Amino acid sequence: MQKCLSLLIATVLMVLPLTACEEESQQTTSRLDIVKERGKLNCGVEGAIPGFSFVDQNGNYSGIDVDICKAVAAALFNDPNAVEYRNLDSTERFTALNGGEVDMLSRNTTWTVSRDTTVGLEFAPTTFYDGQGMMVRTDSGINSLEGLEGKSICVEAGTTTELNLTDNLRKRNIEAETLTFQQADPAYAAYAEGRCDGMTSDKSQLLGRRSTLPNPDTHTILDVTMSKEPLGPVTKNNDSAWFDVVKWVTYALIEAEELGITQANVDEKKNSDDPTVKRFLGVEGDLGEGLGLSNDFAYRVIKQVGNYGEVYDRNLGAQSQFKLPRGQNNLWTNGGLLYSPPFR
Numbered sequence: 001m002q003k004c005l006s007l008l009i010a011t012v013l014m015v016l017p018l019t020a021c022e023e024e025s026q027q028t029t030s031r032l033d034i035v036k037e038r039g040k041l042n043c044g045v046e047g048a049i050p051g052f053s054f055v056d057q058n059g060n061y062s063g064i065d066v067d068i069c070k071a072v073a074a075a076l077f078n079d080p081n082a083v084e085y086r087n088l089d090s091t092e093r094f095t096a097l098n099g100g101e102v103d104m105l106s107r108n109t110t111w112t113v114s115r116d117t118t119v120g121l122e123f124a125p126t127t128f129y130d131g132q133g134m135m136v137r138t139d140s141g142i143n144s145l146e147g148l149e150g151k152s153i154c155v156e157a158g159t160t161t162e163l164n165l166t167d168n169l170r171k172r173n174i175e176a177e178t179l180t181f182q183q184a185d186p187a188y189a190a191y192a193e194g195r196c197d198g199m200t201s202d203k204s205q206l207l208g209r210r211s212t213l214p215n216p217d218t219h220t221i222l223d224v225t226m227s228k229e230p231l232g233p234v235t236k237n238n239d240s241a242w243f244d245v246v247k248w249v250t251y252a253l254i255e256a257e258e259l260g261i262t263q264a265n266v267d268e269k270k271n272s273d274d275p276t277v278k279r280f281l282g283v284e285g286d287l288g289e290g291l292g293l294s295n296d297f298a299y300r301v302i303k304q305v306g307n308y309g310e311v312y313d314r315n316l317g318a319q320s321q322f323k324l325p326r327g328q329n330n331l332w333t334n335g336g337l338l339y340s341p342p343f344r
Contacts, residue, residue, distance in 0.1 A: 031242035032292055035103050040082045043069035044102035047087030048184060049208040051316045052108055061085050064315040065106040067305055068127060068233050068250065074304040075249045075297040089183045091158040094119055097236055104246055105234040108205060110160045124233040124247045129328040129337050131225035132164050133203035135210060138220045140197060145172060145224055151197035152177040154187045161201050164227040202229045207322060245291055252298040255280060255340040256307035258331055263306045266299060280343045287343060308338065
């Protein structure tokens with residue numbers, strides 16, 4: 001009996017350390033290693049917001065959020081098309097990220113303290129500073145939130161929009177009916193059918209979605225901002241190696257614009273005498289090595305995707321259908337909020 005007990009104890013002692021090591025190995029494996037081994041990036045997007053992430057009839061994706069995905073893929077694989085996109089609605093996006101179904105989110109997700117902590121997310125730099133707005137029919141006579149007294153408002157569930165709407169109606173003592181939808185498409189369809197008098201979301205989303213309505217000019221986005229909505233890419237918490245890659249690739253887009261580096265002149269800039277430019281483009285130093293990337297990762301990003309200003313202009317700005325002024329989304333040197341830490 002004692003011999004059997006000793007054998008059992010010995011077996012347990014042999015198994016436990018192995019199990020602990022296996023668990024530790026799983027915990028220390030970064031998403032960066034997984035993505036590199038896979039050879040492509042799985043990026044969660046919205047997929048139905050022109051200017052941000054939109055898939056056309058041919059399956060082609062475009063938008064500022066899509067370009068962030070492309071930038072990360074360019075840095076990793078020197079190929080902006082090494083991306084598999086997954087359309088995720090607001091109720092499934094965090095589950096997909098935390099469950100490993102996607103490597104990152106780039107889909108109009110607002111940075112909040114609860115999402116940064118209890119939801120287990122890590123927010124990379126903000127790529128679009130936004131605010132919640134309200135869209136109504138131009139002929140409705142509604143020109144303020146107070147004009148929605150006794151009327152109905154469509155909103156998507158599981159969003160900061162839903163909470164902000166409740167807060168704003170309560171603060172202003174406005175009695176309005178709220179129609180909540182699990183997905184954005186049914187919400188906008190209900191608004192288009194006249195089932196609600198107002199549609200609320202981030203102003204950027206309202207702008208993009210208005211362009212898809214049958215008669216865009218018959219809808220107005222009110223001159224009211226109900227919240228702060230800093231939008232940007234997101235990774236799963238507690239994986240600093242992967243988060244650092246997404247973070248510094250995003251910063252590279254901003255830094256390149258500040259340094260005057262564009263898709264058109266990036267090759268020429270590699271011959272610059274400016275040590276800051278040389279480090280940034282990987283001509284000198286080993287900044288990429290510390291991230292687990294090639295030292296010329298920023299060069300790859302700008303060569304194949306462009307700087308932040310170029311990304312903004314073709315998707316939302318002067319070269320797009322929206323002609324949306326930069327405003328807060330300009331460089332800090334031009335009165336905006338975009339600022340990159342030093343690349344050194």
